[in-house]
Amino acid sequence: MRVAHVMAGAPQGGAEAFFERLVVAQHRAGLAVQAVIRREAGRAARLAAGGVPPIELGFGGPLDLLTAGRLRRALAAFRPDVVVAWMNRAAGFARAATGARAPWALAGRLGGQYRLRHYAGCDLLAANTHGLVAWIAAQGWPEARLRHVPNFAADLAAASPAPLPFPPGAxxxxxxxxxxxxxxxxxxxxxxxxxxxxxxxxxxxxxxxxxxxxxxxxxxxxxxxxxxxxxxxxxxxxxxxxxxxxxxxxxxxxxxxxxxxxxxxxxxxxxxxxxxxxxxxxxxxxxxxxxxxxxxxxxxxxxxxxxxxxxxxxxxxxxxxxxxxxAEAPVLAAWDRFLADAAARRGTG
The missing domain is CATH 3.40.50.2000 (Glycogen Phosphorylase B;)
Structure with missing residues (x-):
């Protein structure tokens, strides 16, 4: 399986942090993974350190006439089975880069009640809670093209305490x-x-x-x-x-x-x-x-x-x-099933 993840989010945030964890974990698990991100030095460094040096693009506003073409060329060079768009801006650019004849499936990953018009053309959507799955279905999105795929957190149980600026006994x-x-x-x-x-x-x-x-x-x-x-x-x-x-x-x-x-x-x-x-x-x-x-x-x-x-x-x-x-293992297994399903549905969006 070859998967490209496209993220145009903010420098910090829960979805952005999970994007980084997932991309690196899938790489460690043996998937061929390409990350495409909005230019952000910290995220690029963390992904590179995890073995997934990203492609950085502008992902600007309505006057950005360059990113869609650059994204299309980057995806064509990587030859993914599935492109996963994270949140609205990435979904819009990924849709423009995919078009009607792309050889990859287009999937969307949602972590909130986003405007579903941005995901038109997606073959399959992943939502990270059951409540969000129900909300998306209630907006009219076909349930056959919708999956619950949870998040995982890093295993933090063995961490040593950080010093905090509080007095003794606090x-x-x-x-x-x-x-x-x-x-x-x-x-x-x-x-x-x-x-x-x-x-x-x-x-x-x-x-x-x-x-x-x-x-x-x-x-x-x-x-x-x-x-x-x-x-x-x-x-x-x-x-x-x-x-x-x-x-x-x-x-x-x-x-x-x-x-x-x-x-x-x-x-x-x-x-x-x-x-x-x-x-x-x-x-x-x-x-x-x-x-x-x-x-x-x-x-x-x-x-x-x-x-x-x-x-x-x-x-x-x-x-x-x-x-x-x-934990990482059960969620990676859920993502494997999602990606296989998305690849099989290419062109149905």
Missing amino acids: VPLLAMGRLHPNKDFPTLLRALARLPTEVHLALAGDGPDRLALEAQARALGLGGRVAFLGWRQDVGALLAASRMLVVPSRIEPLGNVVLEGFSAARAVVATAADGPREVIRHGETGLLVPIGEAPAMADCIAALLAAPDRAAALAAAGRAEFLAHH
């Missing part, structure tokens, strides 16, 4: 993600303000809300109890240094960070957004709280901190869930 919580309204870190800060002063928060990520969140932390009197770490690649080390992972999102189609928390055997407290609600079995593999409710979040965190045996049981169950459904 109880560190961890949250990760883009500092954006969808992630609702303001609710987490309000929850932290209701917890004992020895409880601290490490917030790994960056984005447009950073200045507002820093101002909110000061206004709440949190001072040195919150560390804004910026984007980090050492996710396993951060989880190893933390007592639990908190995911406060208002909108979260999947929540790769939940899978990372499971992988690292950390207790997870998350809001009941679509993705966490699908992945977490409340009271078994983690805890779910109502979206946007700081008092409920604080009470849940406090209860787990006061019951370390229960937190350890949740962490162990989350780890077992990871190994069964969200």
Whole structure:
């Protein structure tokens, strides 16, 4: 099987991080893989280090008249069986590069409720949650051309703890993600303000809300109890240094960070957004709280901190869930089936 993955996403993000993990893992598993990405030095370096030096193209806006032709020539040179387009921009360029007579199948990979018009011409779609599969089908996409293909997280259980800028005796919580309204870190800060002063928060990520969140932390009197770490690649080390992972999102189609928390055997407290609600079995593999409710979040965190045996049981169950459904091996097998199915459906889109 020869597969080309096309990604024109942002420098950081959950889908982008999973794209990198999948491409490198498929290469290690023996597939002939070509990555085509929007120019981004960090992603290119990580892919090259994993054995998949990418082709970098512009993937610009409506006035970009060069990328489609360059992509077509790159794909023709590689001769893939399947081209997988990740998210809307890549799907549009991949469709233009494929045309009606291309010898490869065109598949789309969706991690959210994207506009399906971008995927016209795709022979098969992959969605990473059952809820998203149901939503796509409800928009009129034929169920015969739609598959559930989950994400996997890296196995982080053996990571050594990262140093955190907190005083001795601090109880560190961890949250990760883009500092954006969808992630609702303001609710987490309000929850932290209701917890004992020895409880601290490490917030790994960056984005447009950073200045507002820093101002909110000061206004709440949190001072040195919150560390804004910026984007980090050492996710396993951060989880190893933390007592639990908190995911406060208002909108979260999947929540790769939940899978990372499971992988690292950390207790997870998350809001009941679509993705966490699908992945977490409340009271078994983690805890779910109502979206946007700081008092409920604080009470849940406090209860787990006061019951370390229960937190350890949740962490162990989350780890077992990871190994069964969200580790590399079972997800690569699901991708193998998806790619074979897509190749067999070439030209049906």
